[in-house]
Amino acid sequence: MxxxxxxxxxxxxxxxxxxxxxxxxxxxxxxxxxxxxxxxxxxxxxxxxxxxxxxxxxxxxxxxxxxxxxxxxxxxxxxxxxxxxxxxxxxxxxxxxxxxxxxxxxxxxxxxxxxxxxxxxxxxxxxxxxxxxxxxxxxxxxxxxxxxxxxxxxxxxxxxxxxxxxxxYMDKYAADLVKKVRDACNEETPLKGKKIIVDAGGGAGGFYAEKVLVPLGADIAGSQYLTPDGYFKGHIPNPENEAAMQSICAAVKRVKADFGVIFDTDVDRAGAVDSTGEEINRNRLIALISAILLSEKAGTVVTDSVTSDGLAEFIAAHGGKHRRFKRGYKNVINEAIRLNAAGEYTPLAIETSGHAALKENYFLDDGAYLITRLLIALAKAAKQGKNLSDLIADLKMPAEAAELRFKFKPDCDFKTLGANLIERLKEYSATKPYITPAKDNYEGVRLNFDKAHGAGWLLVRMSLHEPILPTNAESEEKGGVKKIVSELYAFLKEFDFLDLSPAENYLKQ
CATH class of the missing domain: 3.40.120.10 (Alpha-D-Glucose-1,6-Bisphosphate, subunit A, domain 3)
Known part of the structure; x- marks a missing residue:
């Protein structure tokens, strides 16, 4: 077989x-x-x-x-x-x-x-x-x-x-997380007086509410989908899913929680929500855990390729170095391991998907460990009269962002065609004075557009496993992403092996 x-x-x-x-x-x-x-x-x-x-x-x-x-x-x-x-x-x-x-x-x-x-x-x-x-x-x-x-x-x-x-083993695993928080905060119930809710999406993460948060003193009333449900009837357990994030954000607002936590099905990824109901996800999540770790010791943060320019500026401002690498949690983790072996202290490898692996924790991508690290910071911030979000107040967010996924038409050699398209896009952009290639790019092609032509960036890459050309664009101004996508669409029209409807639909909005 x-x-x-x-x-x-x-x-x-x-x-x-x-x-x-x-x-x-x-x-x-x-x-x-x-x-x-x-x-x-x-x-x-x-x-x-x-x-x-x-x-x-x-x-x-x-x-x-x-x-x-x-x-x-x-x-x-x-x-x-x-x-x-x-x-x-x-x-x-x-x-x-x-x-x-x-x-x-x-x-x-x-x-x-x-x-x-x-x-x-x-x-x-x-x-x-x-x-x-x-x-x-x-x-x-x-x-x-x-x-x-x-x-x-x-x-x-x-x-x-x-x-x-x-x-x-789950009781012992949970007890170790509880001990980590208690030791770091030098207190038995450092989350007492805090309402912290968990959305497990019917996956395996429901344990975190009862076996980690409750022993630490947190009020978990308002948590949702803690009971395992293999049909995932509430929503997909995925911190990247828009409906899932809307669900936990709404729950935080509804019960006036101080913090919200969401896990994927098997708890190797996580996302969070602050007390105002705003997502701590993707760039904001990377910035938050980076700020926490860099405050302890300066070093390098390895991320995937689709992070914002504002994140790189944030990491630098907090004494760190940003290495924007490739998609794929193993790629990011292995790069961090390589840098450490070469003598470059790298405490964190993290994807925008919520996969986060810390050097102090075997470089294991562990959503529960990530959240535990955030809760230690939350407890310490509360003692100073601050919120966790204060740590990322200086993170510059784009005015607009879009992700378009262009499918290859059936029965074509998508890997060869995609690689050729990316090379052609590099050549095309070199003829445009308002487009400059991003430095230190390790995946696909990332292009910066000047203020008159979009005031942002574009990343075109091949999917790791599917016949898809994922494309991300961000802009510092409203309407900027449309300018960038319009430029890309003009270039892509000659490639008849791609379904261009994602760009066409976006430009019609």
């Missing part, structure tokens, strides 16, 4: 449940069995062990039980041992691999972990993320796992099969 088509970057993703017309299940119980077995074989080879212990957790998706059953079968029937952690967050699956004390000694710690999740994707999707004690697997390593998964399946004799046990 060829499972390579299920790979999505560093993860495995597929359709795991029926319920959406035209979408046929391809991530089956059998696939989960084979892939989990492949991971065990990969671990055995890597660790030079004949038997490994693998932990498996899952989010709230409706296919979780089916895939867990398959994965457990693949692990134990290949002669390896299984630890079922139940409903879990993705970051907790890595953190349990670091916690020898929890397991009563280093020899009892699992050798690897699998998280069953498909992040914010629709209810019928699911997937697998893999962890070793060092990190999440890289794309090439996932390829190796899937190649092993494709080998003919053969169960070992009954007497040689592995053992299975169930033990949740």
């Amino acid at each position: 060829d499972y390579s088509r299920l790979r999505n970057g560093n993860d495995v993703r597929g359709i795991a449940s029926e319920g959406v017309p035209g979408e046929e299940v391809n991530l089956t119980k059998t696939a989960a069995r084979d892939i989990a077995r492949g991971f065990c074989l990969w671990l055995q080879k890597r660790l030079r062990k004949s038997r490994v212990l693998v932990a498996v957790g899952h989010d709230s998706r409706i296919s979780a039980a089916e895939l867990l059953s398959g994965a457990g079968q693949g692990i134990t029937e290949s002669g390896n041992d299984l630890l079922i952690t139940g409903l879990s967050s993705t970051p907790s699956m890595f953190m349990l691999l670091q916690d020898a004390a929890f397991f009563g000694g280093e020899n009892n710690v699992p050798d690897g972990a699998i998280m069953l999740t498909a992040s914010h994707l629709p209810f019928n999707r699911n997937g697998l993320k893999f962890f070793t004690k060092e990190s999440g697997l890289e794309a090439d390593e996932v390829k190796e796992v899937l190649a092993l998964a494709g080998d003919p399946y053969e169960a070992v004799p009954e007497t040689a099969r592995g053992n299975a046990k169930t033990e949740s």
Whole structure:
């Protein structure tokens, strides 16, 4: 069986449940069995062990039980041992691999972990993320796992099969976050008197309200969608989703909360809302955690490619250096790790999507840890009579911003055509005196437009996994983005392999 088509970057993703017309299940119980077995074989080879212990957790998706059953079968029937952690967050699956004390000694710690999740994707999707004690697997390593998964399946004799046990790690994970806040604030209930609400979107993040905020003294009344719901009937659990952010913003205003928190399904991403109901998301979220970390020690902040010019100015004003890199949380994290190894102190790797990884926390993208860091700052600011938003009062925001996603027409070689288009756009812009290329650009093409022609910037890049040309534009003045998009549209009209309706619709507004 060829499972390579299920790979999505560093993860495995597929359709795991029926319920959406035209979408046929391809991530089956059998696939989960084979892939989990492949991971065990990969671990055995890597660790030079004949038997490994693998932990498996899952989010709230409706296919979780089916895939867990398959994965457990693949692990134990290949002669390896299984630890079922139940409903879990993705970051907790890595953190349990670091916690020898929890397991009563280093020899009892699992050798690897699998998280069953498909992040914010629709209810019928699911997937697998893999962890070793060092990190999440890289794309090439996932390829190796899937190649092993494709080998003919053969169960070992009954007497040689592995053992299975169930033990949740989430209570310990939550307790560690509580301890971090108490230690930093030197107080048992530093959030007493604060109303802080959580929107878990029906995902795995509901624990944060009862098991982190309540012990710290916070009032969580008004929190929503804390109960796991694999159909996500409230809204998509995604801090980037407009409807999801509107929902938590409205809730903050409705109950007059001091702070609002929103997680994605598996809690590796987060967003926030201040006491006025304004989003702390994307550039504002990056600025806030940057301000907190840079106040402790100056260093470099690595972000993805779609951040605003105002963010770079903000980071510099706070004593930091901004490295605007590429989309893809692994790209951002690996660049931060590389810079640290080269002697450049880099405390933070963060995407506008809400993936944030801190050097002090294994460079693990952990939404709950990010929020915990913000709450420490909130508690300290409150003692000085300040709000958390005061830390980013000097962040310059664009007057306008737009994201357009141009689809390639079916059955075309979109990677080759897209790469050629980007090179042509570079050549085109070089003939326009009012357009200048951005310095230190690592993805696609980023162009700056002078005041008369849009007073802003444009980024055109290839999607990491889809036949799409994502395009971002920002301007310092109203009407500026239309000027920029109009210029781009004039250039794109000669490329008949693109659907230009996103630009056409935007220009009609």
